[in-house]
Amino acid sequence: MSTIPQPLICPTCGQTNAVGRTTCWHCRRSLIIKTKPANLGKWIGISLMGFFALMIIIGILTTNQPTEPQKAPDTGSQNVSPNAPSPQSDTQAPNAPAPPAPVQSNDMSHQVLASLKQYMYDNFGGAGYSAKYVTSWYPLINSYEVSFSDPEYDVVVRTSIWDDSDATKPANAIFGAIRCFDKYRIGRITIYGRSSSGDRILRDE
Numbered sequence: 001m002s003t004i005p006q007p008l009i010c011p012t013c014g015q016t017n018a019v020g021r022t023t024c025w026h027c028r029r030s031l032i033i034k035t036k037p038a039n040l041g042k043w044i045g046i047s048l049m050g051f052f053a054l055m056i057i058i059g060i061l062t063t064n065q066p067t068e069p070q071k072a073p074d075t076g077s078q079n080v081s082p083n084a085p086s087p088q089s090d091t092q093a094p095n096a097p098a099p100p101a102p103v104q105s106n107d108m109s110h111q112v113l114a115s116l117k118q119y120m121y122d123n124f125g126g127a128g129y130s131a132k133y134v135t136s137w138y139p140l141i142n143s144y145e146v147s148f149s150d151p152e153y154d155v156v157v158r159t160s161i162w163d164d165s166d167a168t169k170p171a172n173a174i175f176g177a178i179r180c181f182d183k184y185r186i187g188r189i190t191i192y193g194r195s196s197s198g199d200r201i202l203r204d205e
Contacts, residue, residue, distance in 0.1 A: 144158075155188070
């Protein structure tokens with residue numbers, strides 16, 4: 001004996017729907033009723049009660065455990081002599097005068113010398129490009145010396161210029177080139193040449 005399928009009644013609006021429909025023809029709501037497990041709330045309540053009971057038992061067992069007394073740290077049996085120096089005896093007394101601060105010098109002779117050499121090479125020594133850019137007097141320079149005379153720097157140039165009637169032109173050219181070096185404050189410039197008796201000052205001012 002077969003069972004005749006019954007029409008579906010919408011749980012939302014109460015209208016009757018044909019067998020096989022999944023949505024109501026009247027309110028367009030779903031005809032499938034989702035049921036919740038009846039015993040879900042009961043099982044949740046039982047699980048929470050069991051958890052709280054377990055926590056209470058653990059707390060009681062932890063409280064009843066005996067604790068070991070803490071031992072005092074062993075400081076040893078060292079005897080301190082009454083004449084022993086105190087730990088602060090080696091430190092400097094608070095009223096002792098502080099050591100003098102080091103005097104700061106503004107002497108930058110090494111930097112000035114390096115910068116002067118580079119300046120002369122770049123502007124009068126060809127800067128490594130070609131010999132045609134080298135001045136006629138630049139190869140005559142043998143060395144530079146820079147000394148600090150606060151607040152200026154004195155420059156000494158030793159050359160292979162022979163002290164004769166033609167010495168004035170190259171000496172003046174070297175002097176003028178150094179005087180135009182304005183990166184640092186240049187004071188006295190002394191140009192040395194050569195003579196039969198040794199070095200000879202060609203210009204000094």
